[in-house]
Amino acid sequence: xxxxxxxxxxxxxxxxxxxxxxxxxxxxxxxxxxxxxxxxxxxxxxxxxxxxxxxxxxxxxxxxxxxxxxxxxxxxxxxxxxxxxxxxxxxxxxxxxxxxxxxxxxxxxxxxxxxxxxxxxxxxxxxxxxxxxxxxxxxxxxxxxxxxxxxxxxxxxxxxxxxxxxxxxxxxxxxxxxxxxxxxxxxxxxxxxxxxxxxxxxxxxxxxxxxxxxxxxxxxxxxxxxxxxxxxxxxxxxxxxxxxxxxxxxxxxxxxxxxxxxxxxxxxxxxxxxxxxxxxxxxxxxxxxxxxxxxxxxxxxxxxxxxxxxxxxxxxxxxxxxxxxxxxxxxxxxxxxxxxxxxxxxxxxx
Amino acid sequence: xxxxxxxxxxxxxxxxxxxxxxxxxxxxxxxxxxxxxxxxxxxxxxxxxxxxxxxxxxxxxxxxxxxxxxxxxxxxxxxxxxxxxxxxxxxxxxxxxxxxxxxxxxxxxxxxxxxxxxxxxxxxxxxxxxxxxxxxxxxxxxxxxxxxxxxxxxxxxxxxxxxxxxxxxxxxxxxxxxxxxxxxxxxxxxxxxxxxxxxxxxxxxxxxxxxxxxxxxxxxxxxxxxxxxxxxxxxxxxxxxxxxxxxxxxxxxxxxxxxxxxxxxxxxxxxxxxxxxxxxxxxxxxxxxxxxxxxxxxxxxxxxxxxxxxxxxxxxxxxxxxxxxxxxxxxxxxxxxxxxxxxxxxxxxx
Numbered sequence: 001x002x003x004x005x006x007x008x009x010x011x012x013x014x015x016x017x018x019x020x021x022x023x024x025x026x027x028x029x030x031x032x033x034x035x036x037x038x039x040x041x042x043x044x045x046x047x048x049x050x051x052x053x054x055x056x057x058x059x060x061x062x063x064x065x066x067x068x069x070x071x072x073x074x075x076x077x078x079x080x081x082x083x084x085x086x087x088x089x090x091x092x093x094x095x096x097x098x099x100x101x102x103x104x105x106x107x108x109x110x111x112x113x114x115x116x117x118x119x120x121x122x123x124x125x126x127x128x129x130x131x132x133x134x135x136x137x138x139x140x141x142x143x144x145x146x147x148x149x150x151x152x153x154x155x156x157x158x159x160x161x162x163x164x165x166x167x168x169x170x171x172x173x174x175x176x177x178x179x180x181x182x183x184x185x186x187x188x189x190x191x192x193x194x195x196x197x198x199x200x201x202x203x204x205x206x207x208x209x210x211x212x213x214x215x216x217x218x219x220x221x222x223x224x225x226x227x228x229x230x231x232x233x234x235x236x237x238x239x240x241x242x243x244x245x246x247x248x249x250x251x252x253x254x255x256x257x258x259x260x261x262x263x264x265x266x267x268x269x270x271x272x273x274x275x276x277x278x279x280x281x282x283x284x285x286x287x288x289x290x291x292x293x294x295x296x297x298x299x300x301x302x303x304x305x306x307x308x309x310x311x312x313x314x315x316x317x318x319x320x321x322x323x324x325x326x327x328x329x330x331x332x333x334x335x336x337x338x339x340x341x342x343x344x345x346x347x348x349x350x
Numbered sequence: 351x352x353x354x355x356x357x358x359x360x361x362x363x364x365x366x367x368x369x370x371x372x373x374x375x376x377x378x379x380x381x382x383x384x385x386x387x388x389x390x391x392x393x394x395x396x397x398x399x400x401x402x403x404x405x406x407x408x409x410x411x412x413x414x415x416x417x418x419x420x421x422x423x424x425x426x427x428x429x430x431x432x433x434x435x436x437x438x439x440x441x442x443x444x445x446x447x448x449x450x451x452x453x454x455x456x457x458x459x460x461x462x463x464x465x466x467x468x469x470x471x472x473x474x475x476x477x478x479x480x481x482x483x484x485x486x487x488x489x490x491x492x493x494x495x496x497x498x499x500x501x502x503x504x505x506x507x508x509x510x511x512x513x514x515x516x517x518x519x520x521x522x523x524x525x526x527x528x529x530x531x532x533x534x535x536x537x538x539x540x541x542x543x544x545x546x547x548x549x550x551x552x553x554x555x556x557x558x559x560x561x562x563x564x565x566x567x568x569x570x571x572x573x574x575x576x577x578x579x580x581x582x583x584x585x586x587x588x589x590x591x592x593x594x595x596x597x598x599x600x601x602x603x604x605x606x607x608x609x610x611x612x613x614x615x616x617x618x619x620x621x622x623x624x625x626x627x628x629x630x631x632x633x634x635x636x637x638x639x640x641x642x643x644x645x646x647x648x649x650x651x652x653x654x655x656x657x658x659x660x661x662x663x664x665x666x667x668x669x670x671x672x673x674x675x676x677x678x679x680x681x682x683x684x685x686x687x688x689x690x691x692x693x694x695x696x697x698x699x700x
Contacts, residue, residue: 009460011461012494013492014458015493021490025488028464028467028468029485033484033485043486062450066455067491101401107502107504112360113359137413139504140374142364143697144697144698147418148499154416154457156453156487156506158410
């Protein structure tokens, strides 16, 4: 039997947001790509949430995101809302809170009901209003019956970092920095899984996707914390575990998480237990992780609490000089290493 | 029996680049979207090749393109080359010849051979070198077996119009303007169709896709013609017929084409006859149509002829005050109205 990944074929885990995906991207799609662009910009080789280019006296950020969620409608959102928020949030994680606009590429299967596309479009429009942006350009492709399961979208976005600020990276944590999360963990992934498997884990309002545009929340955090907000990432595929593992590895620090501080809704915890999944490995679509210098973390936390999307924000951990690249969970009874998911746990979750 | 398009389901022709697609886009994806953006920019509602935004003293253009070609490898190119050229050419058609970079979203079917993706990636890198640009950001998604036929890509691009110039539109033709095409017509579509149906129409080198990045060619045309180059469009899906019909409709002019002037390779003509297809309706991926004020058309034509990708450029028609929105073919024996294709002629051609 061949080892996992050695059979020369693409596997679901190559899209799962964890180590297999990062290995595919760095050995193939980003091979030879520069980390730094002329003028100090951020290139594909940096494998950050997007690229940053100097334009005049400002930083322009450019990001893209594909959306293949199954089912396309789920409690709390749909693939259209996801397409807008995914691109807007990637911009926001680089500090680009002034969204210039989005592109949207729609790929449809022949025979798909137009009524579904109407609902998705209405959702795109509503999410754009929330994010105070708009779709600027698009493309439509139709594939024959059986060539595509329903509908997939891809979006890209461009936006500016506010004048006088620099882009925010994911590789600049240092020991002592504190880790904040903007709210409850695991909501999106468990809402989609529950809908897919028709799980009942309490009332539906308890198991809803958190999909939301974070540019406003991030602007509030940056306004409060300034340059003390040194790193950001949205914990989508692969969840908080993958996002923090990536930040820890790139920054050369360890990250110690306090389990008791981790906000998880009871229904999400119940669904996770039913499916044998760690909430840390579950996708979020409306949450941000912040790495903040300790002297400003109270101010940033207060700014998050004052925002509608940050009411449940928490300080969940801190960076260590030891255990570089590792994520360690303090359970209250002891410490254990958190592993990233690297399997076919949740295909087509976003 | 329901009328075509009245059954509330997406059909292949909704992605064919003709009237059905334009109707779907304007009634759904672009409904309510402004044609003009604040500051005089070009918005989604203009349904041009991309959007244009004022950034400082320059115009930034943003475009996107989906790529679903079947088969993914064809004589003269592959889906990777298509993804780079599609986005670069949409920028170029707006006058943005200074390409800042591309985004690339890759969607793969589980089980797809990695070796194919390696070949596609090598082709992306080569096309980027030709276009003097690079991929700046990306995303990778994997769908389960049977959820997607192989591989689809979507790209977006950002670029600047050269300082002091304005974006080039597709709606500003006026009677007397001349229409130039940068080379032979129908090469891409017929190469893909021949490969798909294993047609033999002469040596393979005669039936090759023209897929190529046009930013260099367009820069040469704009340098020669300046503001006399009043309109551009690349005749992709729907071919020259759809591109010129759209330009004629938006500009409120008629366009008279001279059939004898239309450059068509003998092998392409033979394949078209075999399949009963009009070369005017066949997709191109490395050709541009220019609308030029008559006093500068010789200069622009000379500039095209001097470029590797413009050796077979021709003056193929001119704009009329009458027959607004129509494309008329002068066959040498008489005149006839050219209809756009609006069927399932060539699904997944790009």
